[in-house]
Amino acid sequence: METGYRGCLLIIDQRALDRECLARGLIGRGLKMDVCAVGSVEEWRREQDIHPPLEAILFNIGSRRADDATLASDFSRFAAEFKSIPIIVLSDADDLTQVVKMLEYGARGFIPSSVGIAVCVEAIGLAVAGGIFVPASSVLSVRHLVNEAPGGAPRALSGMFTLRQEEVVEALRKGKANKIIAYELNLRESTVKVHIRNIMKKLKATNRTEVAYKLNNLFASGMTN
Template identity: 30%
Template sequence: MDASYSIVIADDHPLFRNALFQAVHMAISGANLLEADSLESLVQLLETQDEPDLVLLDLKMPGANGMSGLIQMRADYPDIPIVVVSASEDASIVTQVKTHGAFGFIPKSSDMRTLTDALKQVLNGDPYFPAELITNKAASDDLATKIATLTPQQYKVLGMLNDGLLNKQIAYELNVSEATIKAHMTAIFRKLGVKNRTQAVIMLQQMQPES
């Protein structure tokens, strides 16, 4: 394959980044590989480089709370294909990843051949989602669809609720008024079809990846 591909590997585990490096080199000899170990370092990288051909994104790394990293990336860099690489192999996570606009999903348990085949497929312009992890369960799809209606800021607020922060603490962290946070909360509850923050947090946790 064309060796001029530029690929970013965003994962906070050095050993797995190394494994991905090997897989990418097997799939595309001589590709330009870049690393990021947090959402912040990924954003800084993208701000200083030409847009890459592909980002391999871990769902859980510093700065990313569940789907928040993917949501932020899709909002800020809509033209960059993003393939999620995760230790979670729950079908509902794969459903949510698809709903949020990822171009593919590769389980971390995949062997080297599967990794290389998946990389070749997405770089050829075809999405990659393991058939055995695609679910048609209505409840899972409905939950993923509801979560996907949240704006990046609303998802961030929901993540902070999940961390146990109070409204005034969230307002401070996001540098907005407490009234703005209350407005976000009202919108979140309406979109998720829940009545309080406890129900909202439980819904988020049902869709959280393991790693």
């Protein structure tokens, strides 16, 4: 998309509009690289001759989970083909399990879609410099689990949900709509939906009403312990 830079950032995202908007956003916020946004590695191979050598890869996994066998296979293939190129993962989730799993696969950074373009630029620069970026929300969730006092409703949640999911849980208990939750937590509505699906899965609930019922029971049991 831009020429004259020494290296190239490869964005791999199957959604054309998302990848093109992200590419333009990164360039607009000062990313000092050429950017090639494609839907697959095969598409990159057809275009690589018109771009500078790769410096980094931004791989958008969307709402896919790190324990998904297909994702693990795709990432292993990328890592094998681009051995010396840092791969940064962009994900709709930010829970610690997801972050750790992708780092174990060989990712040099993990960017949740809840952050802004400026953070993406810094994370990419850090990976190119040899560092590893992880979201602060995931780190804080570990502190939360360690520091939470025993007993009470928050303790009942700490072993089940990430810190971000707990914030969504609080909003669900208050009956807030997805748009309101997204606004108050500075998230995209699609990200809120991902969190809610994960909360439902953990609670084995089939709808929001059942989620609220089970959460209220969980809080009630936590307060009586």
